[in-house]
């Protein structure tokens with residue numbers, strides 16, 4: 001397949017790794033932000049190919065993993081209501097809340113449906129005017145434009161039975177929180193290419209300067225990641241704290257301006273709780289007051305939920321780069337994709353799921 005096969009070319013990857021090996025003079029800890037990158041790294045064994053001076057740690061860029069337990073419990077409560085059709089991306093159905101998941105709600109008669117786009121949920125709302133249709137609007141900057149569009153489309157259609165349960169999170173405040181922590185070990189970042197395709201990478205320049213780290217926009221194929229690491233190592237070795245782009249075929253400095261405009265029209269900044277990490281100030285997007293009628297949290301009584309996290313799960317530490325999946329005593333037994341104790345074992349972008357799927361440990 002064009003534009004994929006050449007980015008999986010083993011010789012090209014090895015050439016990039018050789019160049020990293022020649023240029024490296026000391027140990028560096030580099031975090032890949034996105035869970036999609038984590039899966040590529042583990043699947044293709046990139047971490048094992050790199051010189052031993054480089055330690056890759058896995059970041060919080062898995063939307064399913066960082067969606068807070070409170071929001072998942074709210075989703076479970078809303079989805080259990082008889083008048084509701086609850087729509088969601090498939091990944092969310094198996095994410096454990098406090099003791100159950102959306103699949104178990106469906107097994108008990110809840111009308112929970114998997115959709116591939118929020119616009120499918122709007123269509124369901126049009127076709128079912130007597131029911132309340134709720135879309136679980138999770139994700140980073142990547143999914144925000146389509147979620148915002150669904151609200152605008154529902155408004156244009158005059159739909160009174162469509163709402164969104166918003167759990168949007170944003171990357172730059174998470175990088176700030178990681179770098180600002182006294183326990184931080186990360187010295188360079190691979191930023192998520194798809195997020196930057198929407199937002200550009202202008203937001204990373206002040207972060208790189210403030211915390212003296214290079215932040216390199218990186219894609220998802222093995223060669224993309226090797227080139228992103230190469231660029232990061234070159235900046236680290238040269239002592240350059242810059243935001244740079246190793247994913248030029250998809251990302252510009254400014255990003256997708258029309259998409260950013262749609263996001264700004266519908267959403268505004270708010271504090272957001274990240275699963276296992278806690279509240280990160282200004283790290284989320286919520287609906288603007290003028291779209292409050294589309295906010296599922298306003299429409300349904302779900303404010304008094306007290307979540308209970310599994311006491312053994314260390315996913316929050318993994319998502320901050322402080323631990324790795326194999327450090328968790330529950331990895332593999334009792335925690336597995338069939339019986340997950342935490343979201344990082346469920347999601348197709350979760351670090352624990354990557355280690356489990358590709359036979360680590």
Ligand code: SF4
Pocket residue numbers: 312313314315318325328329330331332335336340341342343344345352
């Ligand atoms: S292996 Fe399971 S319990 Fe351990 S951190 Fe990962 S998801 Fe949590």
